[in-house]
Amino acid sequence: MTAPTVADRDAQLRRRFDGLGCAQLADAAGEFVTPLRLDLRPRNGRPRLCGPLFPVVTADDMLPCLQALASAPAGSVLFLHNTTTPSEALAGDIFVTSAAVQGLAGIIVNGAVRDLADLRDIDVPVFSTEVTFVSARTTATRSETVPAVVDIGGATLRPGDWIFADEDGFLVVEQHRVSAAITAAAVLRQREDGLKEAIRDTGRTLADLTDLTGFLNGEADLGFVP
Secondary structure, eight states: OOOOOHHHHHHHHHHHHTTOOHHHHHHHSGGGEEEOOOOOEESSSOOOEEEEEEEEEESSBHHHHHHHHHHOOTTOEEEEEEOSSSOOEEEOHHHHHHHHHTTOSEEEEEEEEOOHHHHTTSSSOEEEEEEOSOBOOBOOOOOSOSSOOEEETTEEEOTTOEEEEETTEEEEEOGGGHHHHHHHHHHHHHHHHHHHHHHHHHOOOHHHHHTHHHHHTTSSOSSOOO
């Protein structure tokens, strides 16, 4: 039997994240999770992504972005960190089309993107902190560090560490912790689903399930009861 490749393992991790969310990862594996606190917004109607990070740093220069796009492995999430503000657009429809053909799992830009109408038709999640129609035209400074380590938003983004995103936000997990974090999140999700089912099917409220009255009377701990 052929041993699974890195791509196979990454694809399996992505499938395991289906049906889960950042909330479950944070609650179940908080010691493994670092929130990424940036005002990133989905730009093409695809608010979920996960995959290993491939970060690069630029200063309104497209050359490092093109270097990173050319080097990023299939399945990875390209993170473009612009040190210049306000930002010119570092990714648009042509850039993202290439990312889709290359099999990237997503693009995150700490800076601007453009061509939002066209991006909606491209099946690669795109997030950014800014939007502008002004394209970055400079290709002057080659990056000597692709990929790079980026410290931003309260997190350290290292190549190969995983980033997760959904409607609730973004978080980062070190690559050797990803499987354990997803396993813990899946167990928690199963428990949460059971509690929701109990509320729907039995008519018991959240106060009933947590024994809120007993806790307020000093007779019980606050927690979920069968």
